[in-house]
Amino acid sequence: MSREEKQKVVGGLGEKFSRSTLIVTTDYRGLNAANMLEIRRWLRERGMEFRVVKNTLAHLAAQKVGKQDLMPLVDGPTALALSYGDVVQAAKAIVECIRVTKIPLVLKGGITDGRVLNAGELSALAFLPPREVVLGQVLRAMASPLSQLVAVLNAPLYGFMAVLQARMQQLGDK
Numbered sequence: 001m002s003r004e005e006k007q008k009v010v011g012g013l014g015e016k017f018s019r020s021t022l023i024v025t026t027d028y029r030g031l032n033a034a035n036m037l038e039i040r041r042w043l044r045e046r047g048m049e050f051r052v053v054k055n056t057l058a059h060l061a062a063q064k065v066g067k068q069d070l071m072p073l074v075d076g077p078t079a080l081a082l083s084y085g086d087v088v089q090a091a092k093a094i095v096e097c098i099r100v101t102k103i104p105l106v107l108k109g110g111i112t113d114g115r116v117l118n119a120g121e122l123s124a125l126a127f128l129p130p131r132e133v134v135l136g137q138v139l140r141a142m143a144s145p146l147s148q149l150v151a152v153l154n155a156p157l158y159g160f161m162a163v164l165q166a167r168m169q170q171l172g173d174k
Contacts, residue, residue, distance in 0.1 A: 006057060013053065013061035016082055017070070022090045024081040024110040024122060025073040028052065035103045036079075042101065046093040049082045069116045073109045087112050088128045095126035 001009075017023065028036065036052075043050045055074050062070040074080075083090030091110075098105050107119040117125065128134070 027106040091126040
C-alpha cells in the first residue's frame with residue numbers, strides 16, 4: 001500500500017471515527033471469509049459497519065480525531081464495528097449477531113462518548129431497554145407524584161360533593 005493510499009485510509013477512518021457513536025473492537029481470529037461476510041451483512045442491516053483495519057492506520061486515525069482512548073483496544077488482529085445511531089441498539093446488534101449466528105467473534109471493548117467500555121460492559125449495555133422505553137419510564141415516574149398530588153388535593157372536593165349529593169337525595173325523598 002502506497003503512502004497516499006494509507007493517507008486516504010487514515011482520513012476515511014478518522015472521518016468514520018468522528019461520526020460514530022459507538023466503536024467496538026473485536027478479535028476476528030478463527031473466522032473465515034463466509035463468517036466475515038455474514039457479520040458484515042448482519043450489522044449493515046442494522047445500520048452499522050464492520051471492517052478489518054491495520055492497527056497502525058487505526059492508531060493514526062484515532063490520534064487524528066482525538067480518540068486516543070481507542071488505541072489500547074486496537075491490538076492484534078482487529079476488526080471494528082462502527083455505529084452511527086443509538087448506542088444501545090448497536091450493542092444489542094453485535095451481541096445478538098454473536099448469539100444468533102454462533103460465530104466465535106470475540107469482543108475486546110469499545111468506546112462511546114469518550115468512555116472506554118470493556119467486553120462485559122458492552123454486553124451489559126446490550127441488555128438495557130431502548131431509549132424510548134427508558135424515556136417513557138422516566139416520564140411515568142415523574143407523572144406519578146403529580147397525579148397523586150392532584151388526587152390528594154381533589155379528595156376534599158369529592159368528599160364535599162358526595163355529602164351534597166347525599167343531602168340532595170335525602171331532601172328529594174321527603
